[in-house]
Amino acid sequence: MLLSVKNLKMHYKTKMGYVRAVDSISFDLDSGEGLGIVGESGCGKTSVSMTILRLLPDNAEFKGGEVLFDNGNGEPVNLVSLAESEMRRYRWKGISMIFQAAMNSLNPVYKVGDQIVEAIQNHFPDTPTDVAKKKVAELFRLVGLDPTRMEQYPHQYSGGMKQRAVIAMALSCDPRIIIADEPTTALDVIVQDRILREIRAIQKKLNMAMIYISHDIAVIAEVSDRIAVMYAGKFVELADSVTIFKRPMHPYTYGLMHAFPSVTGKKVDLVTIPGEPPDLLAPPRGCRFYPRCPKGDKLCEEKDPEYVEVDKGHFLACHHPVQPGEVVQFNAE
Amino acid sequence: MLKFFSKRIVQIVILLFIYVTIVYWLMEAMPGSFTDKYLMNPKITPEIRQNLAKQFGLDKPAFTRYLYYMKNFLKLDLGISFSYFPKKVSSLIFERLPRTVFLFVTATLVSYILGYNLGKRAAWRRGKILDKTATFVGIVFWTIFLPLLAIFNIWLFGVILKILPLNQFINPNVWRETNLSAQNIFLKLLLNAFIFLVVMMISLIFAQRVKTVAAKRTIVLLSAVVTLSVSIILWTSTGLGIYALDIILHMVLPVFTLTLYSFAGSMLVMRDTMLEVVREDYVVTAKAKGLPDRVVRDKHAARNALLPLITNFVISLGFTLSGGIITETMFSWPGLGRAYLEALNSQDTPLLIGLLVFTGIFVLLAHLIADVLYAFLDPRIRY
Amino acid sequence: MTEQSETIVQEPLWKIKLRLWLKEFKRNWALFRERKIAIFGLSVIIFFAVFGIIYPLYPTIMKNVFWKDDIISYETFTPYDPIIGFDPNIFDHPSPPSLVHPLGTDPLGRDVLSMVMYSTPREFVLGITAALITVVIGTIIGASSAYYGGVVDTFFMRLADIVMLFPSLAILMVLSAFIELTLFRLALIIGILAGFGSITIVLKAQALTVKVRPFIEAAKSTGASDAYIILKHIIPNILPLSFLYMMLNVTGAIFTEAVLSFLGLANIRMSWGVIIHMAESSGYLMGSSIGTYWWLWVPAGACITLLCSAFYFLGRGLEEIVNPRLRKR
């Protein structure tokens, strides 16, 4: 197992109380595998990846759990218990990231090429600059950028080009895992699709593990082997992508598959299930999906369902799973 | 590029022209116009008076006089001082200028280095002890009544600790047995400081090239130590050391006072800008790349917060004359500020106008330099 | 049902507005309270306000405590008058702090505490008047420049460039030669000079962000006049920032007055700056006697510094409310 996350918990401390953005998350990741994490925005997807990489803001409080990372030489290390100076060595070389706001991930005052060279020389200090530059040129070709553009500044790039440069940067230290957090949301649809496919192709070619994060299950489906569905700080279902589509067991997953017209009329694109996601400051006592769930009953209100393996490789947290062939009606208030 | 700067220069010339005009008419409005003062000064012989009258058109109506002044101004002639007759205003200014510039450049450099470093650290560790103390102490000094700070420092270092001279430019006892001019030594000191700065700049540029932090430090430290020791050896071997030391000792208090008073300005600007920059995604990216905390802070965050600091620097130059008036009065430092106060008291109008006009030119030039620096520091800005 | 909705409609508009305003105020107050620096500033300002207001009590109380038994002197002398006071019972003026004169007396035999207290309300008047003038001018010009653009904008922006070129202290010093700088005139001049300067540029930039918001277009399409739009829609939206600059400008005005008085160039009979000027011009700040006669300059200097920094602290505290980008999440 390349990466094994166990009961990860992280809360943000705010004036109003704790925002439970990551609440007992567990999953495994094999080398070469593509795992998708899908969920409405604000459910804590970014927080999960930031907790794994320990890039959290000041007000974040780590509340427990393990992140076991196999660095290829025997015993896996627990990233959460490393000293900051140790942790630095695992960032980018072990796990690198393509950020949600890829547009702004490049520092405007340095040449794009130099920013990638910086990452390489940080982890391989003995690399001469010209060797590092050659490597960057290769990466540029790999992601479909003209290597002469290395000497340009970010503002001279178009949106799609910046995105590609950021992908090249994520690849620069041959990481074992790449986390792509909504890597294409800022781009227009056509470019989005193409870049996502290219990322997938590169991932297969270099045999890296990848975590794709998106709020759009359709985007994720194409590129991941397994899909985890996240709701209000928790994973509610995880299975291989075929199963998730063919036989969703959690009503929320089911709801994501079947588009519903938006009720409020405001959030046209994201919300397909009636109702609002819960306030993470004070989530419902029982199942967090209970207030929006058509199948919810007393049990769901009282008791939080456990996240267990119901089938081989199929994890679920639900008291009343959707049965095969069952039609769940979400009543639009 | 060329187009931008020629446009900018034209703009500056127009601004300067309007500024000089306003200054001139303001002075004309002063009671007892300066014509009379020229004509009544007993030191001025009738011939000179006639020459002057001709040069400045003193017998002409006010508007013609203004035209004369502007004509002379275009020939870079600011007229002749009344109280220091027959010294030219421009030569007076150039005699006093180095003293003020030295005082302020040193204080400004020190306070910007301090402000930059404190500001970025305060923002990086927002809400921690350093942030809170630096902000609090900084604002107190920033809003302190400058004369009070000067008096306090004179009292503490001059009277109680007795380690620094109270005020003045030189100590007459030291200079009694020599016919060296203080100005001469001072200019040499200035040259020395300039060479030191240039060497440090070159070594800093060099230091950018090497990789490890330790090597960077060694290069910068080494060049500082070498230049300083060479200067000290040169000064002592020529026997001018005590005189230079005397001037430097007299400078310490004013520079210290000015630095205390002004570092918070740059510190607060740096802190506020840093607070915005650290939220940028590229700072998180830099951290995700596994770069050490210091590199993320200095190379990625602080570097992007530099531009507003430069703006602040240029604005602060505008206060050099005002600040000079107070500081130089408190420390009896014979610079431009003192000259301004003296000129005002003796109603030396040509000198007053000259000083104001010169300050205006100075500030406008600073704006131009800021434009160049912007383009140099931010690749997005291209004229 | 219908009755109820009618009663809701019948609630006067001002009540709804007041309630909204109160809610907004409460939210901001909560934000403000978190900023210890701002609370500190506000406390110091309140302290000085009280300090200035209770001044009239001070001479009366002191006189009744220390002079009552001395019937003749009690009727002839005004030992606690800040301007013409004199204490004949003390031979050596300036005298150090004592029970009778908590902060000592100055070279003319006047009570220092009395002078300091007497000056306090004057500093407030000066600072606030000047800042108010600055902000009114700056807000109006900033809003109109942003709204009209074109020639109006160019004119005022270039004007600001020129005004910023003038070293304000130096110009005020020149003006002092032919204008009697009384407290009020000084406030006026400081206010006007600052009002056309950099503040217009800042407020214009802010007003520009308001100008592009949809409600301006909406107001225009209903046929509202320019003046109405500027007054009703643009200015209220830049007012928080104006208010912030007002706080910072109070600091500047008090400082400028103090320096001018200290240099003996203002025509003000009593102020904190004048007190220090008195000490300087009578030679008590020269050489080694500085520390000996500390009560001549420390109290007044400390007051200037404290009040100036208090307004600055308050301004910075407000800044985080006005500018959410500075806020800590």
Ligand SMILES: Nc1ncnc2c1ncn2[C@@H]1O[C@H](COP(=O)(O)OP(=O)(O)O)[C@@H](O)[C@H]1O
């Ligand atoms: N620094 C923070 N302080 C407090 N709450 C935060 C912070 N960052 C994110 N949150 C909250 O945590 C939740 C999860 O955020 P995020 O991980 O960004 O979600 P996603 O990536 O799924 O959109 C959201 O409700 C968000 O408002």
Ligand SMILES: [Mg+2]
């Ligand atoms: Mg996110």
